Amino acid sequence: MTDHSAAHDAAVTDRERLAGSAYNGDRDLAARQSLYQWQHPRYDLPGIVTEQLSSVRGRVVDVGCGNGKFTKRIREERPELELLGLDIAPGILVAVPGPVAVADVARLPLASASVDAALALHMLYHAPDIAQAIRELSRVVTADGLLVTSTNSDRDKAELDELWMRAAGDVLGSGRGPARISLSARFSLEKAPSFLEEEFGQVETIELPGTITVRDAEPVVAHLASYRAWADQHDVPFEATIERARTIVGEHIAQHGAFEIRCLGGILVCRR
Numbered sequence: 001m002t003d004h005s006a007a008h009d010a011a012v013t014d015r016e017r018l019a020g021s022a023y024n025g026d027r028d029l030a031a032r033q034s035l036y037q038w039q040h041p042r043y044d045l046p047g048i049v050t051e052q053l054s055s056v057r058g059r060v061v062d063v064g065c066g067n068g069k070f071t072k073r074i075r076e077e078r079p080e081l082e083l084l085g086l087d088i089a090p091g092i093l094v095a096v097p098g099p100v101a102v103a104d105v106a107r108l109p110l111a112s113a114s115v116d117a118a119l120a121l122h123m124l125y126h127a128p129d130i131a132q133a134i135r136e137l138s139r140v141v142t143a144d145g146l147l148v149t150s151t152n153s154d155r156d157k158a159e160l161d162e163l164w165m166r167a168a169g170d171v172l173g174s175g176r177g178p179a180r181i182s183l184s185a186r187f188s189l190e191k192a193p194s195f196l197e198e199e200f201g202q203v204e205t206i207e208l209p210g211t212i213t214v215r216d217a218e219p220v221v222a223h224l225a226s227y228r229a230w231a232d233q234h235d236v237p238f239e240a241t242i243e244r245a246r247t248i249v250g251e252h253i254a255q256h257g258a259f260e261i262r263c264l265g266g267i268l269v270c271r272r
Helices: 004-012 013-023 028-039 045-052 069-077 131-140 158-172 191-195 218-225 226-233 239-258
Strands: 059-063 082-087 100-102 114-121 142-152 202-214 259-271
Touching: 004 013, 004 226, 013 226, 028 202, 028 218, 028 226, 045 142, 045 259, 059 069, 069 082, 082 158, 082 239, 100 142, 100 191, 131 259, 142 191, 158 218, 158 239, 191 259, 202 226, 218 239, 239 259
Parallel strands: 059 082, 059 114, 082 100, 114 142
Antiparallel strands: 142 259, 202 259
């Protein structure tokens, strides 16, 4: 998406929308996560993150832990770590193994230099002030600690962006319709290093390219529908566009045997 208007930025960072709608439960986040089961190569993201913590001892905080995908894995493999999960949305924390607490990255309820590692995975684009959020993460991490964050490239899932614009255009009868909202655009894989380098001297980017291949339209439809919390930001009837996309993908699969989506995400490991 190329529309980085103030209105779209405000929608992506709106705390009430995030806590009360977008992440008030597991359904939509899980739908976005589940699309990757059809990706090749397959990446064990929780395993990669846990591996980055191999030299860490003591306390770890997972800021924006969501449905606990990473928290659960770390607890299994590194039970000796003191791990705290934080998220702005109480509803999504219900099924996350404790200890967890409701907190905002803008003001972490932690003492300075009190954790040996902080995780901020696919969430910094939701911070109203990204630079300030990184300063806050830096504040709570010890001098020899690390920050592990993640996001997607500006080029990630371009086929879904094109699919949405085609479906929206069909619904509106206007050729190509408006772009769908992009959650990661404010803190994409391309933009992230410049933000992080303000606080951390070493920033290593681990790129994770792949291709998702589906032979049924439903995983794609579920992914597009998972943005329902931002339906009012799309300048097009949301449900009608989803249904039109379902038809387009179904016809493409019938003709070509599969629908392919190119992905590019990444993990950024930051040290002083």
